[in-house]
Amino acid sequence: MITAPQHILHNTPVLLGRMNHMPPPTDDNAQHTHDLLEESVITLLRQHCPTYLKMDGVPIRLALARAFVRFILERTRxxxxxxxxxxxxxxxxxRRLIxxxxxxxxxxxxK
Incomplete structure (x- = not known):
């Protein structure tokens, strides 16, 4: 079970504001890949989090952020x-998120 982080506010700019500054994909192939990834995430959310609000008492936004941090740490060893x-x-x-x-x-x- 994922435990809720103690020091991250739900509306923190780290988790929400960064996405507003991300440049859009520049070519059709990148856009297609972006769309596939987004649809895959939505499908997983529909299957595993029917309320779209909380998973085991933890807001899904935090669970996704934690998974993202773990993913990038895995990719960069x-x-x-x-x-x-x-x-x-x-x-x-x-480091603060970790x-x-x-x-x-x-x-x-x-690893």
């Missing part, structure tokens, strides 16, 4: 600077 760059976060912001979500980043570095 725990390299926080590279993970922050890929996510579009400041390195300190990523701490708040209680993610063991060293686990990803050991």
């Amino acid at each position: 725990g390299n926080q600077a590279r993970a922050a760059e890929l996510a579009g976060f400041n390195r300190n912001t990523l 701490r708040c979500f209680r993610i063991d980043w060293a686990f990803y570095a050991a």
Whole structure:
């Protein structure tokens, strides 16, 4: 079960505001890939989170944010600077999210 982070506000700019500044895909292939990813996420949410609000008492937005941080750490083998760059976060912001979500980043570095 995912435990709710203690220090992240639900309307934090880190989780919500960054997406407003993301550039749109530049070509048709990128747009198609973006659309497929979005539809896949929506399908998973429909299957596993019928209320769209909470999953085991944790707001879905936080569960998705935690999953995203874990995903980028996995892809970068725990390299926080590279993970922050890929996510579009400041390195300190990523470290704060890792701490708040209680993610063991060293686990990803050991793989």
